[in-house]
Amino acid sequence: MRPAVVEYVAARTLEEVLAALADGETAVLAGGQSLILELTAQEAAPRRVVDINEVAGLDMLTESGGFVRVGPLIRHREFESDSIGGAIGELMRTVVRHIGHPPIRARGTMLGSLANANPAAEWPALAVAVGAHLDLIGPRGCRTVAAGDFFTGPFTTVRRPEEFLLEARLPVLATGTGTGYAEDRRMTVYPQAAAMAAVTVTGGVVGAASIGLVNAGPCPVRGRAAERALTGSEFSDAAISAAAEAAAEVDATTDRRAFQTLTRRALTRARDRLQGASSIGAR
DSSP states (O other), X not given: OOOOOOEEEEOSSHHHHHHHHTTSOEEEESSOTTHHHHHHTTOOOOSEEEEOTTOTTOOOEEEETTEEEEOTTOBGGGGGSSSSOHHHHHHHHHHHTTSSOHHHXXXXXXXXXXHHTOTTOHHHHHHHHHTOEEEEEETTEEEEEEHXXXXXETTEESOOTTOEEEEXXXXXXXXXXXXXXXXXXXXXXXXXEEEEEEEEEETTEEEEEEEEEETSXXXXXXXXXXXXXXXXXXXXXXXXXXXXXXXXXXOOSSOHXXXXXXXXXXXXXXXXXXXXXXXXXXX
């Protein structure tokens, strides 16, 4: 099948990007891992495509003000290194190694994944789980949207057609946080189901928990019931089992029991990392 014929704009500045987006009929090209396939299959029919790869300043990846700040041209593979420290860096390193395969990670971007809003994608679930904030810019100026409010359905978000997703800000996780990830993948680019966890323990008690579930609904799902089952208790086998049972109650289109199993694995791995860090610190 021939790709759809569209106008191509190679932007050099953010102003040029916004000008191209102004009529609401333009798609943004960063990594192109989803867009090119959609154009080829004629599943997307924008009037034009604006390529942002030569726009200076969009390859920002910094840690400041208690947040990891991610720009639109940061490729998945950037998170494979230890450039981001602490528990949030550890969680991102774990998750990114499960995204697609090396060529996808070399070209695809985190913000592209967020904007695409595939419910089976890993980054949207992570953003929702940790309470990320997303900055949008358009003709009306800038606005910030909580990740939990950004996704409205499969492949749909609150981003207006004339707006550009400029930055994602992921909170730095507290000291004493263990992270874990588990997925069920069956020879596909995306997992059938996955669970990720970040659990903060203070004085032997869970003070905070963040659990994200992938492909558990039309939008990324935060396992609030599972988090409540953990918070205020010891990080024990019993607490993990209770949280896993709560995760199985999601209104998932796939096997709910898969989320029970995967949540248990993710939480167990988070606890193992905490215990490993404690034993290293005691030496």
